[in-house]
Amino acid sequence: MATPRPCSIADALAVIGEKYSLLVLREVFWGVRRFNDIARNVGAPRDVLTARLNHLVAAGVLEKTPYSRRPLRYEYRPTEAGRELRGVLLTLMAWGDRHLSERPPVVFEHSCGADLEPAVVCRCCGGEIAPESLTARFEVEGWGAAGAG
């Protein structure tokens, strides 16, 4: 078995796992949509940013639409698939807040009045997802594993 494990996490990371990709998405969520602004806020070299934007557009995470012709200039917006990555960013941000920062650089207040603390739950029953509450079903031969803990 020399091939790596078939896995949607790996597939997802092939799309948004390169350096700066998620930070680009973060900026786009913040409403920052132009090349120079994204470059500055993300801190990415311009050539790398060009590559990332193209990759994300090709993967259907962002779409570029002209905001000016003459000169032709594009802005970048999230697609529906891109918008669905918001949960990943929120979860990641919460983890960073919790484990890596003295006090969070940004706090979101939810409409319910509380400072947002995101939780990942089962959409069906709304319950938290404990490791023991999951049973894995493998759709590919030979990749069962010890636990899911």
Next chain:
Amino acid sequence: MATPRPCSIADALAVIGEKYSLLVLREVFWGVRRFNDIARNVGAPRDVLTARLNHLVAAGVLEKTPYSRRPLRYEYRPTEAGRELRGVLLTLMAWGDRHLSERPPVVFEHSCGADLEPAVVCRCCGGEIAPESLTARFEVEGWGAAGAG
């Protein structure tokens, strides 16, 4: 303003954003804890895996404990902080399943009986987190932005 945006997502990615880091964590969650096994399942070069494991241990995401002395051999397990990244992986996996794969390589069955579809909700009220339901509060000067969409 030449500095990039202060942000917990960026901080988090500095810890788990390098190539293979999240896949290593995935393996560890699957119960795969030894160097050779992780290397094979992740598909990472051995020297890179060495670097990643050391980094993750130094960051407090993994801990290495000896499973044999003579010869001294370590295995890698998630710390509490590491375990709290499960939500990130589940959310990422769901996104990959949804947008990148014909049929998911792995399906989790939740204890409620349904095939797991993770949702990111507000821990306080349990409600879904629509973009409009959030108000950003900036704890750092000069980093307000257009929207949170």
Next chain:
DNA sequence: TACCGTTAGTTGGATTTCCAAACCAACCTC
């Protein structure tokens, strides 16, 4: 028309990272 500034890249060259294969020490099995 000449000159300046803005925007969105592109280019060239140094640096860093990545990778595959080989190597190694310390065991264990036969």
Next chain:
DNA sequence: GAGGTTGGTTTGGAAATCCAACTAACGGTA
């Protein structure tokens, strides 16, 4: 004691990244 296993480290070359400077296409102004 020959061969295999485990958990790495070393090596040399390929690829990606970084950074500064450059370009192209405009728009403003004077």
